[in-house]
Amino acid sequence: MRLLCALLAVLTAASSASAADAEAGRRKAEACAACHGPEGHATVPGTPSLAGQPAYFTHWQLIKYRDGRRRDERMSPFAAKLSDEDMGDLAAFYAAQTPKARGSAVDATRVAAGRPLADAYHCSSCHTPKLTGQQQVPLLAGQDLAYLLTLLRGFKARTASDLDGTMTMAAQPLTAEDVENLAHYLASLDPAVR
Amino acid sequence: MRRTLVIALTAVLLGAVTSWLIPAQAQQPAPPPSWKQGQPASMADSMLAPIAQPPAPKAPGEIPIDKIKVPAGFKVELWASGINNARAMTWGDKGTLFVSSRVAGNVYAVVDKGGSREVKTIAKGLNLPNGVAFKDGTLYVAEIHRITKLAGIEDKLDTPPALEVVYETLPKDAPHGWKFLAFGPDGKLYFNIGAPCNICLPPDTHANISRIDPDGGAFEYFARGVRNSVGFDWHPVTKELYFATHGRDWLGDDVPSDRLDVAPRKGLHFGFPFCHQGDILDPEFGKGHACGEFAAPLIKTGAHVAGNGVMFYTGSMFPAEYKDRIFLAQRGSWNRSKKVGFRIMMVTLRGGDVPKYEPFAEGWAQGEQIWGRPVYTRQMKDGSLLISDDYAGAIYRVSYQK
Numbered sequence: 001m002r003l004l005c006a007l008l009a010v011l012t013a014a015s016s017a018s019a020a021d022a023e024a025g026r027r028k029a030e031a032c033a034a035c036h037g038p039e040g041h042a043t044v045p046g047t048p049s050l051a052g053q054p055a056y057f058t059h060w061q062l063i064k065y066r067d068g069r070r071r072d073e074r075m076s077p078f079a080a081k082l083s084d085e086d087m088g089d090l091a092a093f094y095a096a097q098t099p100k101a102r103g104s105a106v107d108a109t110r111v112a113a114g115r116p117l118a119d120a121y122h123c124s125s126c127h128t129p130k131l132t133g134q135q136q137v138p139l140l141a142g143q144d145l146a147y148l149l150t151l152l153r154g155f156k157a158r159t160a161s162d163l164d165g166t167m168t169m170a171a172q173p174l175t176a177e178d179v180e181n182l183a184h185y186l187a188s189l190d191p192a193v194r
Numbered sequence: 195m196r197r198t199l200v201i202a203l204t205a206v207l208l209g210a211v212t213s214w215l216i217p218a219q220a221q222q223p224a225p226p227p228s229w230k231q232g233q234p235a236s237m238a239d240s241m242l243a244p245i246a247q248p249p250a251p252k253a254p255g256e257i258p259i260d261k262i263k264v265p266a267g268f269k270v271e272l273w274a275s276g277i278n279n280a281r282a283m284t285w286g287d288k289g290t291l292f293v294s295s296r297v298a299g300n301v302y303a304v305v306d307k308g309g310s311r312e313v314k315t316i317a318k319g320l321n322l323p324n325g326v327a328f329k330d331g332t333l334y335v336a337e338i339h340r341i342t343k344l345a346g347i348e349d350k351l352d353t354p355p356a357l358e359v360v361y362e363t364l365p366k367d368a369p370h371g372w373k374f375l376a377f378g379p380d381g382k383l384y385f386n387i388g389a390p391c392n393i394c395l396p397p398d399t400h401a402n403i404s405r406i407d408p409d410g411g412a413f414e415y416f417a418r419g420v421r422n423s424v425g426f427d428w429h430p431v432t433k434e435l436y437f438a439t440h441g442r443d444w445l446g447d448d449v450p451s452d453r454l455d456v457a458p459r460k461g462l463h464f465g466f467p468f469c470h471q472g473d474i475l476d477p478e479f480g481k482g483h484a485c486g487e488f489a490a491p492l493i494k495t496g497a498h499v500a501g502n503g504v505m506f507y508t509g510s511m512f513p514a515e516y517k518d519r520i521f522l523a524q525r526g527s528w529n530r531s532k533k534v535g536f537r538i539m540m541v542t543l544r545g546g547d548v549p550k551y552e553p554f555a556e557g558w559a560q561g562e563q564i565w566g567r568p569v570y571t572r573q574m575k576d577g578s579l580l581i582s583d584d585y586a587g588a589i590y591r592v593s594y595q596k
Contacts, residue, residue, distance in 0.1 A: 019253060059249035060297075067299055067319035084278075088250050122226040126243075135246035163297050164322065165338075165368020166227050173224040 020055065025093025028086055035074065040094045042102070046146040052099025052191060056136040059091035060163055070161040099132075099191035101142030106184045114185025117178055121170060130194050131186060136163055141189035148183040228369035232393040233444045244528045245564070247297050251278045251587020258565060261557040264592060267513075270555070273580060273591035274304050274311040280582045280589060282374060282503070283572040284328045288348045291572070292316075292333055293582065293589070294326040296372055301326060301335055303351045304589070316347065316354040322368075324424065325375025325385055329408065336385050338371035339364050341410070361410040365390070365399055370422040379433045383408055388422035393442045393467055395479060401466050403437065403457070419463035419488055420455075425504040425570065429543075430518055434458045436492070438501035438522060441470055443529040450474050451494035452501045454522065454541065462489045493548045498527035499535035503570030509577025512594045518543065521571045523581065526559060533559050538568055538581060555581065555592060 029040070032050075036042045040051035050058060064070035065079030066087075082090075118124065118131065126137045133139035140148070154160030155171035156179060162168055174182070225231060229244050254275045262270045274280075279298035283291055291304040301317040317323070317335065325336025333344045335357060341364070342357035344350075360383075365371065370388025378384050382405040389401040403417040403426070416435070426437035435457040441450040450470030457464075465472065465488035467479040472490035475483060495501050503523035507516050519542050526535035537556035542549055558566040567585035574580060578593040 019250070019256065056246055056249055063249060063298070064319075069299060069319045084250060091249070121224045122230070125227050125230050136249070165371070166229075169225075169368065170227060 020059075020088035020092035022089070022092040022096045025089035025091070028090055029093050031078070032090070039097045041097075041100060042144065045104075045144060046150065048144055048147045049099065049102055049142075050094040051097035052132075053091075053094050053139050054133050054135055054137065055088075055091040055095035057091075057133060057138045058094050059087050060136050062087040062090065064161055064163075099139060099142065101190050101192075102144045102187065104145035104187040106145060106188045110181045110184035111188045114181035114183070117182050118185060121174065121178075121182070123170075123182075126166065131189060132191055132194050139191055140186045141193070142191040143187060145183055145187040148186050149179065152179045152183055228391055229443070231391055232442065237444060242529050242531070245526075245567075245585075247279060248585065248587075249278075251276050251280075252565075257586055257588055259590065261560065261565070262555055262590065263557045264555045267596065268592055268594050271591050271593075272588060274313060274589040276587060277302055277304070277313050277582075277589065278587045279584045280569075280587055281324055281584050282326050282570045283580060283582055283589070284326045284333075284376075285572070286328050286333065286348045287331060289575075290348050290351065291580070291589075292326045292328060292347075294324050294335070296322050296324050296584065299323065301333075303347075305351065314351050316344070316351060317357060320357075322372040324372040327375045327377050327383060329377050329381075332408075334360065334375060334383060334408070336373035336375035338368060338373070339366045341373075341375070341383065341385070341406070359410075360408070361406055361413070365397075367400070372424065374424040374426060376426060377408075378405065378435070379428050381408070382406065382412075384416065384426065384435070386420065386423045388420075388424075389466060392444065393476065393479065395467060403435070414460070416460050417455075417457045417462055417464060419466045419468075421466040423455075425502045425523070427504045427506050427520070430506050430508050432458075436504055436506075436520060438495070438504050439464070439466075440500055441497060442467070442476070443498070445470075445474075445477075446497075447530045447532070448497045451491075451497050452499050452524075453491035454493050454495050454501065454504070454520070455489065456492050457489070463487070464489050464491075493541070493551055495522065495524070495539065495551070496534060498530040500525040500527060501535075501539075503568075503582075505571045505573065507573065507579070509573050509579075511577025512579075515542075516540075521554060521579065523568045523571050525567045525569050525584075526564065533562055533564065535559075536564055536567060538571065558583070558585075 035047045036050050042049045062079050065075050128134050131140045155167050259272050279295035280293050282294040293302040299320045300315050303314045303316050305312045321337040323335050323337045327334045333347045335342050340362035341360045343360050367390035369390045373385040375385045384405045386403050387400050389396045402415045405416050406413045423437040423439045437455050439453045441452045468483040469485040469488050471494050473485050501522050502525050505521045507519050522539040524535035527533050536559035538554045540554040541551050566583040568581050569584045570582045572580045578591050581590045
């Protein structure tokens with residue numbers, strides 16, 4: 001019985017993986033590499049790295065760029081041309097890549113001040129204790145500092161789009177100083193530490 | 195002298211009060227995400243969390259339709275698929291099935307082409323548009339913050355016009371902010387404004403079922419103390435409102451029960467946040483209250499089952515005893531160590547009693563593994579039953595043959 005369950009689990013995993021094709025995603029991601037870097041390791045400040053982002057997260061963001069809930073002058077036109085299948089493939093490809101820290105220049109004082117805030121503001125409730133993300137919730141550890149700042153400020157200002165309002169609510173108690181400190185702390189983390 | 199003393203004392207008192215108030219405010223911890231709010235310290239290590247909504251619907255080959263078990267004589271088929279996050283359903287006058295979604299942000303039109311169904315997205319990028327209702331050629335859509343309409347939509351499915359605002363002064367809170375929408379027998383549009391939390395003392399504007407005229411006028415609260423009802427219908431004979439409500443989380447695996455309620459008239463209070471399931475006072479907000487102050491549930495439907503769609507069966511395809519029974523779609527639990535729900539229950543009414551509450555269709559959960567989540571039901575013209583599944587992005591049809 002236990003063997004049967006294990007087999008079933010393997011089969012289920014295989015069948016859901018086959019729906020989205022990471023190898024097809026690799027080919028489709030060539031157009032994304034100009035900004036997001038090869039295999040999703042971006043170097044352009046303000047542009048997020050996608051390597052290691054959970055597939056649900058990347059896929060939902062692409063849907064939101066395509067339907068207009070999330071807007072960006074570079075991303076929106078790209079997403080407008082993507083099919084549902086493209087989105088699934090791209091999301092699967094990036095999820096299969098190993099994330100690495102962006103190495104943003106962080107301020108050690110701010111990193112130290114941000115560390116307790118990640119607990120105080122319950123970031124780990126959804127982003128997981130190591131802030132590596134899960135399901136529709138993004139990996140934050142080691143992300144680009146400028147991007148983290150832009151997003152956190154956007155959520156605080158209620159102008160960034162989130163899927164169900166959770167992040168906009170979470171950002172409301174943050175002060176401008178908290179935003180800075182949290183972003184520096186998140187950017188300082190190593191996404192390989194899980 | 196005396197006045198100085200009074201002033202000094204007042205100042206000291208005020209100082210004490212404010213010094214007590216202000217640091218309390220400054221030190222007030224940030225609230226956890228709403229799904230985690232109300233979690234007691236004893237459950238702090240719990241791994242329970244809401245089930246993530248997949249970003250894509252399942253392909254037909256990935257939908258194990260044979261796993262759905264129904265009573266003898268009934269048959270289940272996959273009626274439509276590829277409808278991301280398919281939720282509430284309503285029929286147009288000309289046979290179009292309009293389907294809502296939640297986080298997918300879309301409203302769909304499903305056109306029956308005989309042997310197959312064509313799915314068109316007629317609105318997208320909306321703010322959790324869970325509510326759809328249709329009347330006199332017009333589709334009404336409820337998002338979190340507004341109700342809009344699309345007039346004459348069935349003639350323009352390929353070139354849908356922009357949404358026209360009907361009512362837009364609704365609270366913007368995201369938690370429990372998505373709405374079920376339906377026309378009552380009085381011709382008014384009914385919808386829920388849920389509690390903006392798992393458990394809290396909600397503002398007077400929340401935790402209710404409200405109604406407006408179809409032109410957006412005459413807003414009023416119909417029922418209060420309703421935590422979050424995202425499914426209701428009216429009894430075909432008595433015309434009374436029957437509605438399902440999700441109970442609060444983090445009180446344990448088996449309490450409080452979700453409920454099925456009846457609101458025979460306007461103005462009743464159904465207990466939230468003071469009393470749960472008709473007989474349990476809330477550990478925090480129940481103090482100073484008694485459950486007898488509030489309307490009791492018609493039945494307790496089970497803890498964490500997540501009763502969504504409520505629908506009276508009025509067709510003639512199913513056996514005669516099915517007439518006027520309620521189909522209750524239970525989307526299934528997350529805040530429980532073993533999964534429950536993930537099924538369609540059937541409620542038999544007799545006078546004010548419920549002699550039978552039994553499963554009608556189940557199998558979306560196989561033990562702890564889930565492959566689908568039934569959310570709403572809708573009757574077809576021939577009396578067969580459609581079931582939407584927002585997890586698989588599909589609609590099933592249940593028919594009966596003698």
